[in-house]
Amino acid sequence: MSDHPTRREFLLRIGAASAAAAGVAGVAAWLAGRPGSGAAGPGTRLPDFATAGAGPPLVIARGEDPARLVSAGLEEMGGIGRFVSKGDVVLVKPNAAFDRPPWQGATTHPGVLAAVVAACVRAGAAEVLVTDNPIHAPESAFRKSGLAKAAEDAGGKVLLPAENLFAPIAAPGSLLDGWPALAIPLRRATKLIGIAPVKDHNLARASLGMKNLYGLLGGPRNRLHQRLDEAIAALGAVFRPTLSILDGVRILTRNGPTGGSPEDVVPGNVLAFGTDPVAADAFGATLLRLDPAALPWLELAEARGLGTADFRSLSPKEIDA
Amino acid sequence: MRIANVRVVCQAAFLVLFFAALYLAAAPRIAGYPVSVFLEADPLTAVTTALSTGHLYHEGPSGLWIAVGVLILTILLGRAFCGFVCPFGTLHHLTHRLGFSRKAKARRDGNAYRPLWRLKYWILAVFLAGAALGLLQIGLLDPIAFLTRAVTDAVFPAVDSGLRALGLPGIHPSATPWFPGAWFIGLLLVLFLGLNLWKPRFFCRALCPLGALLGLFSRFALFRIHRDEATCNGCDLCATGCEGAAEPEKRVRLSECMVCMNCYEDCPEGAIRFRFLPPQAGEIAGPEVGARRAVLTAAGGFALMAFLDRSGGSLAASGGPGVIRPPGSLPEEEFLARCLKCDACLNVCPTNVLKPATLAGGFEGLWTPVLDFRSAYCEVTCTLCGQVCPTGAIERLTPAERQGLAPRRDGRTEVTRVGTASYDRGRCLPWAMDTPCVVCEEVCPVSPKAIFTREEQVAARDGTVRRLGRPYVDPARCVGCGICEKECPIRGPAAIRVGSLITAI
Incomplete structure (x- = not known):
């Protein structure tokens, strides 16, 4: 190469340098225009899954066989077709909080979950997703509780709470506004069914359907215990299930919500199905021999217009299965 | 079939088995597989723990008996373990085959014997001296323990998070585990593998204490490499591929020969x-290490290990909160006399509560398993760490034995306590800030709960009267699982922390 660049070389080199400089400036400008940290923007808006329209708001089914309880109870509620239509993506939320075997009553009865998932599949659901964000190690909790096998054998799909399933949710005015939750599957779903075991709870006194929705949250959710009554009512307002099922096949009457000993569990042989989550929880409180009126979170939920705490006024249908 | 091809097949098979065992051990795939078989087949594990404890640890006919088998194999065939079996050796082999020059002369020079290759015998002497003092540091360089630790702490987590980033299922079932100081453990692996680009099998030839031990035993080998002077034309081609730098073109150094063929x-x-009982004239049977130097090194090793022992060993005495051992661990002194710091227990731990100790507890305990309750908890029905411990530093309990539902082998029927929780009332919300909380009580897994509340009426600063549940620990119930510490909503150090055992009366 000569000491003096040719005109062509000169133009090419100037051009290449300019293009590189413009590229750097362009990328920087694009990056500067994106939201910085702390400006995550508004959270994800969750669908309202609640069931509107005619049909019984609360059914109580008694009997010893979980599968029969589920089919008879659903039938009485107007059939699974009232809740799940062909092509629906159903998100089922059992309580898989603890790495414990089913007999301890700390988690949802696997037989109930299996029957509900199977009913959804029969109703033509495109997909039945089963998820929870357990307190114990998720994989172990789903396995030892028997819920993973129950869900999969019945045709459902277990979603372990991987990090990329969470996103902040939009709930203006709520304690939970901006809180991370399992928003990705919730956005994908068209129906939400909660199945909560009936349990004693050290702080809330009872852990029932609305408390069960705590398992849809991520983040430092243990801070919510400082305002737990308010938080439970907020859970009921933010996540509005299509159907709330209370699983009282076994009832954890003390040392809740973990249990751990056979003496903590009594057979309840009952399921409750409600489109009114407040009424269902009020009935659940009676299973624990608690006066629903003595539960502040239930009162708060009713005050928010989420349902009727005086469940007897709805004249719930009681059946034997 | 060429015998070298048989060797390659063996090496590949054992390497795959080694990684498969660690993969299966990442819960919950363990399901009764003998996942610690490589650690149990390691003669150095057997010899040093026998020195430090006076006992050959085994469960029935397997356990460290396998290592005795390997030692006997070495007496029959020489260091075939190094050439055919050792997974770390195979990784070195693979690295230098990929990265080292392919020119015959460069390879011949790279495979020359060097005085530096004697270093491994000094290292072995120091470690043996330590073991005799009850100070087991062999896991720092033992190839099986080293590789188990490097894969557990650094390689698997890296691969796991990579797989998850691609949307694939990870190696571990729930989430990618993390281990403090894993970067250094991984860096050592990269460094040792990288040294192959300078000299093939650098680690095996210069550093490996297991190779040194097997080198000492190979002098009795009945089958040996032998070069027939009469047929040899002195072309030196035999030196181009010699894995052990054993100089087959000269007098074969038997202690260095890895029987790679x-x-x-x-x-x-x-x-x-490869002959049965060849004439011994054409070989150098033992390592080129003088008796005087060997004695001096061992003496130096005693001094060094005694120094290390004093530098931080008294963990047991101090009972610092940083040293909570896995459930079923032996008393601290005995634990340290057995723990290889192989970290097999960390790999199998389903909650990632087990972490490698850093230097905080002194050099002696480096990379031994400790529980970190701020990030995870110990599942009270789980006994996986004890199932995989190759040396019995963690007792092999059944879940029923751990929970005190069945008698242990020594006849005692009692729940296994890892530690005991206690409150830091200056940080606890109901105690210090008149705020309801008691997440700790909620998650306490024993029945009846070890954490209980007393309802108290407090006059808040603004004059209002509040009713609060203030939490307490019942030490007779607490098993030290640490889930209270993990779930405590206070940032920074939790308001309830598990410390070393308080013996409840």
Whole structure:
């Protein structure tokens, strides 16, 4: 190469340098225009899954066989077709909080979950997703509780709470506004069914359907215990299930919500199905021999217009299965 | 079939088995597989723990008996373990085959014997001296323990998070585990593998204490490499592929020979044979280490290990909160006399509560398993760490034995306590800030709960009267699982923390 660049070389080199400089400036400008940290923007808006329209708001089914309880109870509620239509993506939320075997009553009865998932599949659901964000190690909790096998054998799909399933949710005015939750599957779903075991709870006194929705949250959710009554009512307002099922096949009457000993569990042989989550929880409180009126979170939920705490006024249908 | 090809197949098979065992051990795939079999087949594990404890640890006919088998194999065949079995050796082999020069002269020079290759015998002497003092540090460099630790702490987590980033299922079932100081453990692995680009099998030849131990035993080998002077034309081709730098073209150094069989394959004249009881004139049987120096090194090793022992060993005495051992661990002194710091227990731990200790507890305990309750908890029905411990530092309990539902082998029926929780009332919300909380009570897994509340009426600063549940620990119930510490909503150090055992009366 000569000491003096040719005109062509000169133009090419100037051009290449300019293009590189413009590229750097362009990328920087694009990056500067994106939201910085702390400006995550508004959270994800969750669908309202609640069931509107005619049909019984609360059914109580008694009997010893979980599968029969589920089919008879659903039938009485107007059939699974009232809740799940062909092509629906159903998100089922059992309580898989603890790495414990089913007999301890700390988690949802696997037989109930299996029957509900199977009913959804029969109703033509495109997909039945089963998820929870357990307190114990998720994989172990789903396995030892028997819920993973129950869900999969019945045709459902277990979603372990991987990090990329969470996103902040939009709930203006709520304690939970901006809180991370399992928003990705919730956005994908068209129906939400909660199945909560009936349990004693050290702080809330009872852990029932609305408390069960705590398992849809991520983040430092243990801070919510400082305002737990308010938080439970907020859970009921933010996540509005299509159907709330209370699983009282076994009832954890003390040392809740973990249990751990056979003496903590009594057979309840009952399921409750409600489109009114407040009424269902009020009935659940009676299973624990608690006066629903003595539960502040239930009162708060009713005050928010989420349902009727005086469940007897709805004249719930009681059946034997 | 060429014997070197048989060797390659063996090496590949054992390497795959090694990684498969660690993969299966990542819960919950363990399901009764003998996942610690490589650690149990390691003669150095057997010899050093026998020195430090006076006992050959085994469960029934397996356990460290396998290592005795390997030692006997070495007496029959020489260091075939190094050439055919050792997964770390195979990784070194693979690295230098990929990265080292392929030119015959460069390879011949790279495979020359060097005085530096004696270093491994000094290292072995120091470690043996330590073991005799009850100070087991062999896991720092033992190839099986080293590789188990590097894969557990650094390789698997890296691969796991990579797989998850691609949307694939990870190696571990729930989430990618993390281990403090894993970067250094991984860096050592990269460094040792990288040294192959300078000299093939650098780690095996210069550093490996297991190779040194097997080198000492190979002098009795009944089958040996032998070069027939009469047939040999002195072409030196046998030196190009010699894994052990054993100089088959000169007088074969038996203690260095890894029985890779490359010289046998490479000899165009058929002068090299693997023979039963060949004449000993053409070989150097033992390592080139003088007796005086060996004694001096061992003495130096005693001094060094005694120094290390004093530098931080008294963990047991101090009972610092940083040293909570896995459930079923032996008393601290005995634990340290057995723990290889192989970190097999960390790999199998389903909650990632087990972490490698850093230097905080002194050099002696480096990389031994400790529980970190701020990030995870110990599942009270889980006994996986004890199932995989190759040396019995963690007792092999059944879940029923751990929970005190069945008698242990020593006849005692009692729940296994890892530690005991206690409150830091200056940080606890109901105690210090008149705020309801008691997440700790909620998650306490024993029945009746070890954490209980007393309802108290407090006059808040603004004059209002509040009713609060203030939490307490019942030490007779607490098993030290640490889930209270993990779930405590206070940032920074939790308001309830598990410390070393308080013995409840």
